Amino acid sequence: MQGISVVFFTVADLVDLVQQDVKEDRLERRLHALSKPKLLILDEMGYVPLDQRSAQFLFRLISRRYQKGSIILTSNKSYGEWGDVVSDYVLATAMLDRLLHYSTTINIRGESYRLREKRKAGVFHDLTAKALAPRPLPEKHKGRSQAT
Amino acid sequence: MNEHRYEHLQAILERGARSHGCQSAWISSPRKRPKKVGPMSSFWIVRRALEVSARVERDVTMKTRLARFPFVKTLDQFDFSFQPALNEAQIRELATARFVANGENILLLGPPGVGKTHLAVSCCR
Numbered sequence: 001m002q003g004i005s006v007v008f009f010t011v012a013d014l015v016d017l018v019q020q021d022v023k024e025d026r027l028e029r030r031l032h033a034l035s036k037p038k039l040l041i042l043d044e045m046g047y048v049p050l051d052q053r054s055a056q057f058l059f060r061l062i063s064r065r066y067q068k069g070s071i072i073l074t075s076n077k078s079y080g081e082w083g084d085v086v087s088d089y090v091l092a093t094a095m096l097d098r099l100l101h102y103s104t105t106i107n108i109r110g111e112s113y114r115l116r117e118k119r120k121a122g123v124f125h126d127l128t129a130k131a132l133a134p135r136p137l138p139e140k141h142k143g144r145s146q147a148t
Numbered sequence: 149m150n151e152h153r154y155e156h157l158q159a160i161l162e163r164g165a166r167s168h169g170c171q172s173a174w175i176s177s178p179r180k181r182p183k184k185v186g187p188m189s190s191f192w193i194v195r196r197a198l199e200v201s202a203r204v205e206r207d208v209t210m211k212t213r214l215a216r217f218p219f220v221k222t223l224d225q226f227d228f229s230f231q232p233a234l235n236e237a238q239i240r241e242l243a244t245a246r247f248v249a250n251g252e253n254i255l256l257l258g259p260p261g262v263g264k265t266h267l268a269v270s271c272c273r
Contacts, residue, residue, distance in 0.1 A: 003207060004248055006215040008269070039248050041268050043218075070248045072271060074256040074264035103253040104242065110231045112261025 005037040012048040018057050035064040039072065046077035046085050055086045059095050066098045157197040223270040231262060243271050
Protein backbone atom coordinates (compact mmCIF):
# COMPACT_ATOMS: atom_id res chain seq x y z
CA MET A 1 0.00 0.00 0.00
CA GLN A 2 2.72 2.41 -0.91
CA GLY A 3 2.95 5.17 -3.40
CA ILE A 4 -0.65 6.27 -3.04
CA SER A 5 -1.24 9.95 -2.52
CA VAL A 6 -3.64 10.61 0.32
CA VAL A 7 -5.13 13.77 1.74
CA PHE A 8 -6.91 13.86 5.07
CA PHE A 9 -9.49 16.49 5.91
CA THR A 10 -12.14 16.89 8.51
CA VAL A 11 -15.30 18.37 7.09
CA ALA A 12 -15.07 21.20 9.63
CA ASP A 13 -11.64 22.11 8.27
CA LEU A 14 -13.02 21.95 4.77
CA VAL A 15 -15.76 24.43 5.64
CA ASP A 16 -13.15 26.81 7.06
CA LEU A 17 -11.00 26.40 3.98
CA VAL A 18 -13.85 27.09 1.62
CA GLN A 19 -14.75 30.27 3.47
CA GLN A 20 -11.18 31.45 3.31
CA ASP A 21 -10.81 30.49 -0.33
CA VAL A 22 -13.92 32.39 -1.27
CA LYS A 23 -12.39 35.50 0.26
CA GLU A 24 -9.12 34.99 -1.55
CA ASP A 25 -10.78 33.90 -4.75
CA ARG A 26 -9.06 30.58 -5.23
CA LEU A 27 -11.87 28.11 -4.82
CA GLU A 28 -11.28 26.64 -8.27
CA ARG A 29 -7.66 25.98 -7.54
CA ARG A 30 -8.57 24.26 -4.28
CA LEU A 31 -11.09 22.11 -6.07
CA HIS A 32 -8.49 21.13 -8.61
CA ALA A 33 -5.92 20.34 -5.93
CA LEU A 34 -8.34 18.19 -3.96
CA SER A 35 -9.40 16.27 -7.05
CA LYS A 36 -5.87 15.09 -7.65
CA PRO A 37 -4.87 12.70 -4.86
CA LYS A 38 -5.79 9.06 -5.33
CA LEU A 39 -7.48 8.91 -1.96
CA LEU A 40 -9.27 11.63 -0.04
CA ILE A 41 -10.35 11.07 3.53
CA LEU A 42 -13.21 13.22 4.75
CA ASP A 43 -13.63 12.85 8.44
CA GLU A 44 -16.50 13.72 10.76
CA MET A 45 -19.21 14.50 8.27
CA GLY A 46 -22.28 15.50 10.20
CA TYR A 47 -20.91 17.28 13.26
CA VAL A 48 -20.69 20.61 11.56
CA PRO A 49 -23.55 21.74 9.35
CA LEU A 50 -22.42 22.83 5.91
CA ASP A 51 -23.30 26.26 4.60
CA GLN A 52 -24.55 26.47 1.06
CA ARG A 53 -21.21 27.26 -0.50
CA SER A 54 -19.31 24.45 1.16
CA ALA A 55 -22.12 22.04 0.35
CA GLN A 56 -21.83 22.99 -3.30
CA PHE A 57 -18.07 22.69 -3.10
CA LEU A 58 -18.33 19.24 -1.58
CA PHE A 59 -20.77 18.18 -4.25
CA ARG A 60 -18.49 19.36 -7.03
CA LEU A 61 -15.56 17.64 -5.38
CA ILE A 62 -17.44 14.36 -5.13
CA SER A 63 -18.63 14.48 -8.72
CA ARG A 64 -15.16 15.36 -9.94
CA ARG A 65 -13.66 12.43 -8.14
CA TYR A 66 -16.47 10.11 -9.18
CA GLN A 67 -14.92 6.99 -10.72
CA LYS A 68 -11.50 8.63 -10.69
CA GLY A 69 -10.39 8.93 -7.10
CA SER A 70 -11.47 7.22 -3.95
CA ILE A 71 -13.03 8.83 -0.93
CA ILE A 72 -13.15 7.48 2.57
CA LEU A 73 -15.86 9.26 4.47
CA THR A 74 -16.67 8.89 8.13
CA SER A 75 -19.94 10.11 9.52
CA ASN A 76 -22.08 9.80 12.62
CA LYS A 77 -25.20 10.44 10.61
CA SER A 78 -27.11 7.90 8.59
CA TYR A 79 -27.81 8.69 4.97
CA GLY A 80 -31.33 9.83 5.73
CA GLU A 81 -30.02 12.63 7.93
CA TRP A 82 -27.62 14.03 5.37
CA GLY A 83 -30.21 16.41 4.08
CA ASP A 84 -30.14 18.23 7.42
CA VAL A 85 -26.35 18.39 7.46
CA VAL A 86 -26.11 19.78 3.98
CA SER A 87 -29.29 21.82 4.49
CA ASP A 88 -30.29 20.98 0.93
CA TYR A 89 -32.04 17.68 0.28
CA VAL A 90 -31.58 17.74 -3.48
CA LEU A 91 -27.85 18.29 -3.16
CA ALA A 92 -27.54 15.63 -0.46
CA THR A 93 -29.31 13.08 -2.63
CA ALA A 94 -27.11 13.86 -5.61
CA MET A 95 -23.99 13.62 -3.43
CA LEU A 96 -25.01 10.29 -1.97
CA ASP A 97 -25.98 8.98 -5.37
CA ARG A 98 -22.46 9.49 -6.67
CA LEU A 99 -20.76 8.43 -3.47
CA LEU A 100 -22.67 5.20 -3.12
CA HIS A 101 -22.49 4.03 -6.70
CA TYR A 102 -19.15 2.33 -6.23
CA SER A 103 -18.80 1.97 -2.55
CA THR A 104 -18.57 -0.14 0.55
CA THR A 105 -20.49 0.94 3.61
CA ILE A 106 -19.31 -0.21 6.98
CA ASN A 107 -21.73 0.40 9.79
CA ILE A 108 -20.10 0.29 13.18
CA ARG A 109 -22.32 -0.16 16.18
CA GLY A 110 -20.72 -0.18 19.54
CA GLU A 111 -19.57 1.95 22.36
CA SER A 112 -16.86 4.55 22.45
CA TYR A 113 -13.33 3.39 23.08
CA ARG A 114 -12.53 6.79 24.54
CA LEU A 115 -15.07 6.35 27.29
CA ARG A 116 -14.47 2.67 27.84
CA GLU A 117 -11.99 3.13 30.67
CA LYS A 118 -14.19 5.66 32.43
CA ARG A 119 -17.18 3.41 32.20
CA LYS A 120 -15.22 0.54 33.68
CA ALA A 121 -14.13 2.68 36.58
CA GLY A 122 -17.74 3.69 37.14
CA VAL A 123 -16.90 7.37 36.96
CA PHE A 124 -19.90 8.13 34.90
CA HIS A 125 -23.24 6.61 34.48
CA ASP A 126 -24.44 6.39 30.93
CA LEU A 127 -23.57 9.36 28.82
CA THR A 128 -26.19 8.83 26.17
CA ALA A 129 -28.98 8.27 28.66
CA LYS A 130 -27.87 11.38 30.52
CA ALA A 131 -27.80 13.45 27.37
CA LEU A 132 -31.28 12.35 26.43
CA ALA A 133 -32.83 12.92 29.84
CA PRO A 134 -30.74 15.20 32.03
CA ARG A 135 -31.61 14.68 35.65
CA PRO A 136 -29.69 14.38 38.93
CA LEU A 137 -28.26 11.00 39.81
CA PRO A 138 -30.17 8.99 42.41
CA GLU A 139 -28.92 9.26 46.00
CA LYS A 140 -27.80 5.65 46.16
CA HIS A 141 -25.57 5.95 43.12
CA LYS A 142 -24.01 9.19 44.35
CA GLY A 143 -22.94 7.61 47.61
CA ARG A 144 -21.33 4.69 45.84
CA SER A 145 -19.34 6.72 43.40
CA GLN A 146 -17.97 8.88 46.20
CA ALA A 147 -16.85 5.80 48.06
CA THR A 148 -14.89 4.39 45.13
CA MET B 149 25.41 -14.38 -1.52
CA ASN B 150 23.12 -16.96 0.01
CA GLU B 151 19.72 -17.73 -1.37
CA HIS B 152 17.71 -16.28 1.49
CA ARG B 153 19.44 -12.95 1.46
CA TYR B 154 19.09 -12.73 -2.28
CA GLU B 155 15.36 -13.21 -2.06
CA HIS B 156 15.09 -10.53 0.57
CA LEU B 157 16.90 -8.02 -1.62
CA GLN B 158 14.83 -9.04 -4.58
CA ALA B 159 11.69 -8.32 -2.56
CA ILE B 160 12.94 -4.84 -1.70
CA LEU B 161 13.70 -4.12 -5.32
CA GLU B 162 10.32 -5.36 -6.48
CA ARG B 163 8.61 -3.17 -3.93
CA GLY B 164 10.58 -0.16 -5.04
CA ALA B 165 9.82 -0.83 -8.68
CA ARG B 166 6.13 -1.17 -7.97
CA SER B 167 5.87 2.03 -5.99
CA HIS B 168 7.55 3.90 -8.81
CA GLY B 169 5.35 2.41 -11.46
CA CYS B 170 8.10 0.46 -13.22
CA GLN B 171 7.27 -2.75 -14.99
CA SER B 172 9.84 -4.84 -13.20
CA ALA B 173 12.67 -4.45 -10.77
CA TRP B 174 16.29 -4.02 -11.68
CA ILE B 175 16.93 -7.74 -11.46
CA SER B 176 14.14 -9.32 -13.37
CA SER B 177 13.82 -12.81 -11.99
CA PRO B 178 15.57 -14.59 -9.13
CA ARG B 179 15.41 -17.86 -11.05
CA LYS B 180 17.50 -16.70 -13.99
CA ARG B 181 20.11 -14.65 -12.28
CA PRO B 182 21.52 -16.23 -9.11
CA LYS B 183 24.14 -18.28 -10.91
CA LYS B 184 25.50 -15.33 -12.76
CA VAL B 185 25.67 -13.17 -9.68
CA GLY B 186 29.28 -13.06 -8.74
CA PRO B 187 30.92 -11.39 -5.73
CA MET B 188 31.25 -8.09 -7.56
CA SER B 189 27.73 -7.80 -8.88
CA SER B 190 26.28 -8.83 -5.55
CA PHE B 191 27.86 -5.69 -4.16
CA TRP B 192 25.92 -3.67 -6.69
CA ILE B 193 22.72 -5.50 -5.91
CA VAL B 194 23.06 -4.69 -2.24
CA ARG B 195 23.85 -1.10 -3.02
CA ARG B 196 20.96 -0.78 -5.38
CA ALA B 197 18.59 -2.44 -2.91
CA LEU B 198 19.64 -0.03 -0.19
CA GLU B 199 19.08 2.90 -2.49
CA VAL B 200 15.65 1.68 -3.46
CA SER B 201 14.53 0.93 0.07
CA ALA B 202 15.72 4.35 1.20
CA ARG B 203 13.77 5.96 -1.60
CA VAL B 204 10.62 4.01 -0.80
CA GLU B 205 10.91 5.01 2.83
CA ARG B 206 11.35 8.67 1.90
CA ASP B 207 8.39 8.43 -0.41
CA VAL B 208 6.18 7.00 2.32
CA THR B 209 7.23 9.54 4.95
CA MET B 210 6.69 12.37 2.50
CA LYS B 211 3.26 11.18 1.48
CA THR B 212 2.31 10.58 5.10
CA ARG B 213 3.29 14.14 5.90
CA LEU B 214 1.44 15.56 2.90
CA ALA B 215 -1.69 13.68 3.87
CA ARG B 216 -1.86 15.63 7.15
CA PHE B 217 -3.30 12.86 9.28
CA PRO B 218 -4.39 13.83 12.78
CA PHE B 219 -2.40 10.83 13.99
CA VAL B 220 -0.70 7.88 12.40
CA LYS B 221 -2.03 4.57 13.57
CA THR B 222 -1.91 1.15 12.02
CA LEU B 223 -4.55 -1.50 11.73
CA ASP B 224 -2.70 -3.68 14.22
CA GLN B 225 -3.31 -1.04 16.85
CA PHE B 226 -7.03 -1.37 16.35
CA ASP B 227 -8.78 -3.43 19.00
CA PHE B 228 -11.10 -5.62 16.97
CA SER B 229 -12.25 -7.47 20.08
CA PHE B 230 -13.76 -4.24 21.36
CA GLN B 231 -15.95 -3.86 18.28
CA PRO B 232 -17.30 -7.36 17.70
CA ALA B 233 -19.82 -6.13 15.14
CA LEU B 234 -16.94 -5.29 12.85
CA ASN B 235 -15.86 -7.74 10.19
CA GLU B 236 -12.10 -7.90 10.57
CA ALA B 237 -11.54 -9.74 7.31
CA GLN B 238 -13.43 -7.04 5.44
CA ILE B 239 -11.35 -4.29 7.00
CA ARG B 240 -8.11 -6.11 6.23
CA GLU B 241 -9.28 -6.47 2.66
CA LEU B 242 -9.86 -2.72 2.49
CA ALA B 243 -6.37 -2.09 3.81
CA THR B 244 -4.92 -3.70 0.70
CA ALA B 245 -6.14 -0.58 -1.09
CA ARG B 246 -7.63 -2.41 -3.99
CA PHE B 247 -10.57 -0.04 -3.79
CA VAL B 248 -8.26 2.87 -4.60
CA ALA B 249 -7.20 1.28 -7.85
CA ASN B 250 -10.86 0.88 -8.79
CA GLY B 251 -11.77 4.40 -7.71
CA GLU B 252 -14.28 3.12 -5.18
CA ASN B 253 -15.43 4.83 -2.02
CA ILE B 254 -15.71 3.72 1.57
CA LEU B 255 -18.24 5.08 4.01
CA LEU B 256 -17.73 4.50 7.68
CA LEU B 257 -20.81 5.20 9.72
CA GLY B 258 -21.26 5.03 13.45
CA PRO B 259 -21.60 6.99 16.66
CA PRO B 260 -18.65 8.98 18.03
CA GLY B 261 -15.70 7.11 19.43
CA VAL B 262 -16.15 3.75 17.75
CA GLY B 263 -12.94 4.14 15.75
CA LYS B 264 -14.06 5.46 12.39
CA THR B 265 -11.13 7.83 12.03
CA HIS B 266 -8.66 5.24 13.23
CA LEU B 267 -9.86 2.81 10.58
CA ALA B 268 -9.82 5.48 7.89
CA VAL B 269 -6.23 6.44 8.68
CA SER B 270 -4.97 2.90 9.03
CA CYS B 271 -6.56 1.87 5.75
CA CYS B 272 -3.95 3.91 3.95
CA ARG B 273 -0.80 3.11 5.83
